Amino acid sequence: xxxxxxxxxxxxxxxxxxxxxxxxxxxxxxxxxxxxxxxxxxxxxxxxxxxxxxxxxxxxxxxxxxxxxxxxxxxxxxxxxxxxxxxxxxxxxxxxxxxxxxxxxxxxxxxxxxxxxxxxxxxxxxxxxxxxxxxxxxxxxxxxxxxxxxxxxxxxxxxxxxxxxxxxxxxxxxxxxxxxxxxxxxxxxxxxxxxxxxxxxxxxxxxxxxxxxxxxxxxxxxxxxxxxxxxxxxxxxxxxx
Numbered sequence: 001x002x003x004x005x006x007x008x009x010x011x012x013x014x015x016x017x018x019x020x021x022x023x024x025x026x027x028x029x030x031x032x033x034x035x036x037x038x039x040x041x042x043x044x045x046x047x048x049x050x051x052x053x054x055x056x057x058x059x060x061x062x063x064x065x066x067x068x069x070x071x072x073x074x075x076x077x078x079x080x081x082x083x084x085x086x087x088x089x090x091x092x093x094x095x096x097x098x099x100x101x102x103x104x105x106x107x108x109x110x111x112x113x114x115x116x117x118x119x120x121x122x123x124x125x126x127x128x129x130x131x132x133x134x135x136x137x138x139x140x141x142x143x144x145x146x147x148x149x150x151x152x153x154x155x156x157x158x159x160x161x162x163x164x165x166x167x168x169x170x171x172x173x174x175x176x177x178x179x180x181x182x183x184x185x186x187x188x189x190x191x192x193x194x195x196x197x198x199x200x201x202x203x204x205x206x207x208x209x210x211x212x213x214x215x216x217x218x219x220x221x222x223x224x225x226x227x228x229x230x231x232x233x234x235x236x237x238x239x240x241x
Contacts, residue, residue: 110141140174166230182236185219193222
């Protein structure tokens with residue numbers, strides 16, 4: 001998104017520079033140049049006879065048709081530009097990136113910042129966290145990647161391994177529709193592990209805006225695992241198969 005905004009800013013800067021250069025060229029003309037231009041304009045006006053100013057009905061019709069087409073073209077351009085919106089802290093406009101905003105009917109993939117998450121603690125299978133994802137107001141998007149990217153902390157040992165449970169691809173999120181994933185922070189025996197109070201989740205590995213979610217309790221983490229997304233929470237109880 002930042003690179004796209006930077007490209008757009010560069011285009012705007014170049015356009016402004018071109019306009020400024022044109023204005024400078026116009027103002028730099030000498031009086032003789034101005035007189036020459038006026039003389040040329042006068043000659044053109046004298047050369048145009050009455051027939052050039054008059055138009056027959058066919059010409060009028062053609063001119064009217066051209067005006068209609070121009071209006072239609074202008075209308076299309078206006079509707080195509082859309083209006084910007086700011087949802088989830090990311091301003092977007094039609095044709096400008098894929099940030100949070102009104103995506104209804106477009107079929108975009110869900111970015112992490114398009115979703116609201118809740119985390120609850122469950123006691124099944126030795127204890128795990130159930131994460132619920134829901135599209136923010138006004139957004140319709142799809143979970144195209146079946147498994148979320150999940151990690152505790154920034155170390156490689158805190159990255160959760162997918163276990164392949166559940167799975168519906170893609171899952172459409174809009175309105176009250178939700179998707180679930182289950183995270184088991186510790187799959188080893190004994191007292192080993194590191195403690196964390198938050199978990200990092202993203203819809204894809206390369207999502208630029210992952211979410212850091214507060215856990216309902218402190219988690220001891222050692223070889224964590226995560227399930228696929230599912231619309232059925234009973235399919236997201238994480239176990240090693």
